[in-house]
Amino acid sequence: MTSNDQASGVATYAAAVRAALSDLPSDQANILLEDLEDHLREIAAEAEGPLAERLGPPEQYAKELRAAYGAGQVNTRRQDPVLRDLQLARAWVTGSEWYRQVRAFLPELRPAWWVLRGYLAALILAAAFSRGYGLGPIPNPTTKRGLAEILAMGVAIWLSVRIGRRSSTLPQVGRFLAVSANVLIAFVSIAVLGNMHSFTYSELIGTATPEQAPFTSAFAAGPIANIYPYSQDGKPLTNVLLYDQDGRPITVQQSEAQTSYPTGADGKAITNAYPLTQRHMNGDLVVAPRVAFPPWPTPSPSPSASASPTASPSPSPTR
Amino acid sequence: MNQAEVDTTQLLKGVLDLAVLAVLADADSYGYDVVRRLRENGLEHVGDASVYGTLRRLYQAGALNSYVVPSDEGPHRKYYGLNTRGREALDQSAQTWASLSKALNHLLNGRSNGHDK
Numbered sequence: 001m002t003s004n005d006q007a008s009g010v011a012t013y014a015a016a017v018r019a020a021l022s023d024l025p026s027d028q029a030n031i032l033l034e035d036l037e038d039h040l041r042e043i044a045a046e047a048e049g050p051l052a053e054r055l056g057p058p059e060q061y062a063k064e065l066r067a068a069y070g071a072g073q074v075n076t077r078r079q080d081p082v083l084r085d086l087q088l089a090r091a092w093v094t095g096s097e098w099y100r101q102v103r104a105f106l107p108e109l110r111p112a113w114w115v116l117r118g119y120l121a122a123l124i125l126a127a128a129f130s131r132g133y134g135l136g137p138i139p140n141p142t143t144k145r146g147l148a149e150i151l152a153m154g155v156a157i158w159l160s161v162r163i164g165r166r167s168s169t170l171p172q173v174g175r176f177l178a179v180s181a182n183v184l185i186a187f188v189s190i191a192v193l194g195n196m197h198s199f200t201y202s203e204l205i206g207t208a209t210p211e212q213a214p215f216t217s218a219f220a221a222g223p224i225a226n227i228y229p230y231s232q233d234g235k236p237l238t239n240v241l242l243y244d245q246d247g248r249p250i251t252v253q254q255s256e257a258q259t260s261y262p263t264g265a266d267g268k269a270i271t272n273a274y275p276l277t278q279r280h281m282n283g284d285l286v287v288a289p290r291v292a293f294p295p296w297p298t299p300s301p302s303p304s305a306s307a308s309p310t311a312s313p314s315p316s317p318t319r
Numbered sequence: 320m321n322q323a324e325v326d327t328t329q330l331l332k333g334v335l336d337l338a339v340l341a342v343l344a345d346a347d348s349y350g351y352d353v354v355r356r357l358r359e360n361g362l363e364h365v366g367d368a369s370v371y372g373t374l375r376r377l378y379q380a381g382a383l384n385s386y387v388v389p390s391d392e393g394p395h396r397k398y399y400g401l402n403t404r405g406r407e408a409l410d411q412s413a414q415t416w417a418s419l420s421k422a423l424n425h426l427l428n429g430r431s432n433g434h435d436k
Contacts, residue, residue: 065368
């Protein structure tokens with residue numbers, strides 16, 4: 001038996017004995033059971049074999065212990081098995097080496113929590129102030145907004161660590177507030193983090209032309225492969241350039257069709273001029289779909305915003 | 320527990336205190352060592368739980384001292400030893416035992432070896 005097996009065997013047996021004696025008043029039980037683990041460890045170390053084999057079942061051991069200690073009548077009423085199992089489980093967990101080690105280690109994690117808590121608090125504040133802004137877990141240092149976020153996080157972390165270090169000198173009220181704040185931050189930050197866009201790599205390293213990741217739109221039934229713009233009076237538009245709220249060109253997902261982008265004067269493909277020119281695998285042009293125009297309240301002929309005619313043919317709609 | 324152990328436990332109920340005190344009078348001991356010494360001295364079937372429970376009770380009653388001996392290779396061990404009260408209790412019980420056992424032996428009159436009378 002490895003010493004780890006031994007140790008856990010002792011712990012299990014001891015926990016069972018404790019559970020069987022759990023009906024004793026706790027001060028009596030403590031005195032009686034104080035050396036139990038050490039004692040069992042000696043027995044286990046002396047020879048091979050599981051403890052139950054050499055000492056009998058733990059319930060029997062507990063009965064004998066109780067009798068020898070003279071600790072009051074054995075409770076003959078049958079203990080509710082569910083309750084007994086719960087007590088057994090609890091005794092097993094709290095007596096276990098693992099549990100004791102974890103509990104001993106937790107205080108070392110406190111400073112890390114202070115830092116995390118400061119970061120999360122700043123994040124929550126940023127989320128509260130960023131309607132429509134793409135908030136990410138790491139602020140973008142190339143934007144003014146991102147720099148402000150970084151500064152706020154620094155301040156928040158500093159504050160949080162200060163409070164954490166002084167927490168032992170806080171009055172009762174202060175400590176209660178701190179604990180409530182911890183819980184609140186933990187819960188709210190889960191919600192905030194869950195709703196975040198994740199950064200694309202290019203945004204993170206601040207490339208010169210940050211392309212927006214092809215968006216899977218929330219307001220379409222499925223992924224968007226092309227966009228067909230029309231003017232208010234129903235004329236199809238061509239080469240409409242689209243940008244998002246941050247000024248980035250809007251691109252769409254690749255579809256099964258082949259998309260050919262017009263090439264700009266600088267040699268780069270223009271990817272946000274709609275509708276895109278697309279061909280099916282067999283070479284046929286992708287035709288514009290049937291669309292249903294919404295009824296405008298006062299039909300006013302607005303000048304159609306068609307761009308200059310291009311070489312590529314534009315598909316005509318059907319009403 | 321087998322039958323011999325059950326019998327031993329029954330008969331020993333009164334005298335285990337005396338036996339444990341006697342063992343500790345010779346030398347201080349830790350829990351399992353007491354069990355071992357009892358068994359070596361003829362009480363083969365004494366229950367481990369009974370000895371441990373008795374030790375704790377005697378300690379609680381104030382008849383024993385205890386101290387921890389640190390050890391390099393093994394766990395620290397808690398040793399028990401008799402204090403003054405314990406020694407007095409031992410002497411008194413020993414006297415009682417002497418007269419009791421004399422009476423019992425007389426009554427049993429050689430039955431213990433399976434001889435019929």
